[in-house]
Amino acid sequence: MKLRSVLLALLVIGAIGGTAALLYAWEAPIPSIDSRSAGAPDRAKARRGASLALLGDCATCHTAPGGLPYAGGLAMPTPFGTIYSTNITPDPETGIGRWSEAAFIRALRSGVDREGRHLYPAFPYDHFTRVSDDDAKAMYAFFMSIDPVRSSAPPNELPFPLNVRLTLAGWKLMFLRQVRFVADSSKDEKWNRGKYLVDGLGHCGACHSPRNLLGAEKASASFEGGEAEGWRAYALGRRSQSPVPWDEAALTDYLARGSHPQHGTAQGPMANVVDNLSLVDSTDVSAMAHYLASLGKGEGRKDVETAPSGPGRLPQAAGIQAATPSIPSDSGGAIYAAVCASCHEGDRALPLGGVRLGLSTAIGGETPANLVNLVVRGIPASTGGSAHPIMPGFGDVLGDRQISDLANYLRTQFAGKSQWDGIGKAVADARVTGELDSATKSKRFGEGP
Amino acid sequence: MTTLTINGESRSIKASPDTPLLYVLRDELALNAAKYGCGLGQCGACTVIVDGKAIFSCITPVMLLEGRTITTLEGLGSPDAPGPMQRAFLAEQAAQCGYCIPGMIMRAQALLNRDPHATDESIKGELQPHLCRCGTHMRILRAIRRAAEEMKLKTADARTRR
Structure with missing residues (x-):
């Protein structure tokens, strides 16, 4: 008897709760x-x-x-x-x-x-x-x-x-907090415009913030870096690990043109973003950069060499491959010397030479995902408005083990950090990202002759 | 000493292991089809096939290629007995100066080996890394389509004969 009434009560509570949830969840057409x-x-x-x-x-x-x-x-x-x-x-x-x-x-x-x-x-x-x-x-x-x-x-x-x-x-x-943007009257118009675009339509945090187990952005960790389609979206602001700290001018340039001599070229999902931003009013892009710069700077590294930027450097073929440093004995170093150094240490100015690797956030950054993606697929020519260096991919030439060795060599040599955690998985993931990428190739390059 | 398997033959290479494959092909083995264009892996003229994939031989040191299967244009046929892709390029007169063509052929061959039914879109996407300054792109595209048809017929033929 008692049991039955308890069950009945539970049923009633359940029904009321269920109805309430349904009423709450219901949206009218x-x-x-x-x-x-x-x-x-x-x-x-x-x-x-x-x-x-x-x-x-x-x-x-x-x-x-x-x-x-x-x-x-x-x-x-x-x-x-x-x-x-x-x-x-x-x-x-x-x-x-x-x-x-x-x-x-x-x-x-x-x-x-x-x-x-x-x-x-x-x-x-x-x-x-x-x-x-x-x-x-x-x-x-x-x-x-x-x-x-x-x-x-x-x-x-x-x-x-x-x-x-x-x-x-x-x-x-x-x-979901449904709030319209409210301008901060203590800040200027440009800052407010930038924040409105970055937090609102631009949805930068969707990639650049970490997500919880239910797939929502962690509000307490805004812009601390996240993942997107097999790529790392680096931390912005104070937690940025860029060897040269980002400033407003660099952010403006990068967002408008898709690349910057001290920060490299936007790749992965960010390549689409900068393709789109190259077509909008530049005052909006500057406002976004202005706000992002106000988030603060990372510490950077003291010992980085910046890109060669002499005037009068003419486009030229590589000639006989520039003398590379003596071949290091470890596998990663030997690959670097034979494969990478002729561009990355060839002393040709950007965009015809390679970025100085000491400047690379891919090498010094939070996870190996982007470095391995770049080694596997290279940097394809832009389909947007920007002119940037291109890099051939080495995924068909290098085996998984060789890519791991190379990534670890680059990490220790150019970022002065210890070897990557989970490099094997990163290489396997990059192969998958590379496949996805070639599936979308016809979308990106389909407008040729 | 590096040993390479090129067009089905085992070759011993004297050059140092960090020498790009292109230099070994041209300077040591007199396989001159692959061309030196930019030396940076950005024009495609030096393309050869390694384990079924098209790669730039100008930026690939021979030390990475031991034990792998390398095919150059010479491996697809000779002037007396050209292969289907080479015949198609001749039939469509797809070469003007011809410097880029060996690379174009190798990548097209790798694509059709992998996907005999490649669409125009995927052919164009695949050949994106190859530059041609003469402007014979439409003929190159026709030649690859022609080769694809011929290669399909051949496979169908072989199947009916079996």
Whole structure:
């Protein structure tokens, strides 16, 4: 008798709790619109939206390899499963053609689609929630002005219970703070503009901050470095391990042009970011650099040699390979001397010579991921606006063991640090990243003759 | 002394182990098809195939190549008996000055060996590291497509005969 009433009470509590959770998680659909009945687009507004979409790096995720821009379908591997980006062109059936402005803004800031379904936080609404009304409206005007593309993304590959979107309400309860950006009146306009873009649309922290077990950014560790698609997104600000500390001028240059003589070339997911930033208003890029510089500087290293930068150095072939230092006896050193030194110590100025390796954050940095990725795949020619050094990849020439030996030699020789932890796994991972990369090659290089 | 397997033959190399393969091919073995372009791995003229992958021989020291299978353009056929890729380049007259062509052929061969049904997109993507200043790109593309067809026919032929 007693047991039965306890069970009954539990059942009632459970039912009430379940209903409450469901009510909390429930989002109403927003009525569809007929985009064909919309008036003439506001061109100035749409143009502003186009620039904001570049600052938000939207096309990078919402475009599949070889696909049309913004038509979605890119597979995004996450620790939880694969999520496919959606079509955000104004196609009524497969895109956002039936979405009203209110539906678009709700999706951007709250991660809920027009039909009321919660969106996975691979879409960085935890950052976009800071976007102003005006900017969100301009972005809507832009997306509604582009050509509709009929294209449906494959279904996500997620295990139960993550494939139930209502569970995302719980994630949002814990990790999504819906706050608009509030300017700090003690700082100038440029700083505030920079912070608005970096924390909001730019969603820099999505890669450059570490994430917890549930995939949310650790608020207490902002910009302390994170991972993205097999690459390390280095710590920004005081924890940066760049051998030459970043300053505002270097940040401005790097973000606008994609490379800097003392910091190297943006690669991996950051290559897409700088391709996009090369097309936006330079005042926005300077504002972002200004704010990022205010986060502080790393300590750097005292003993680094900066890049050779003499005038009058002409483009030239390598000639007979420059005399390399005597061949060291260890395997990594021997590979460095025979393979790397002719460019990296050849004394040709950038972009025709290699970066001085003492300047490399890939070698002195937090994890070996980027160094190994660079050795395996090289640095391909840019598809964006920047002119930067290119480097051939050595993944087909060097075996896994040789790459590990080389990475450890570079680490001890040029960063003065002890050998890498987990270098074997880093090499195996880089092979996977390299495969992914060659799968997207036709996307990056498909516009040749 | 380094020993290399080139076009199916074992060759003993006198040059020091840190010598780039290209110099050994041209200076020591008189295999002159691979060309010296930039010496930096940025133009593709020196490309050869190692273990099925196209690599730049100008920046690959021979010490990394012991025990591996190296194929140069000479390994695909001779002037008297050209291979399918070489025949296709001749048929399409894809060479103008011809300096870049041996490298282009080697990378195209490696691609088709791996993927006989390579699309135009993947051919273009794959050949991205190769520079041609004469501008015969469209003919090169046609030649690779022609070679792909011929190689497919040959495999189909071999299959029916079996």
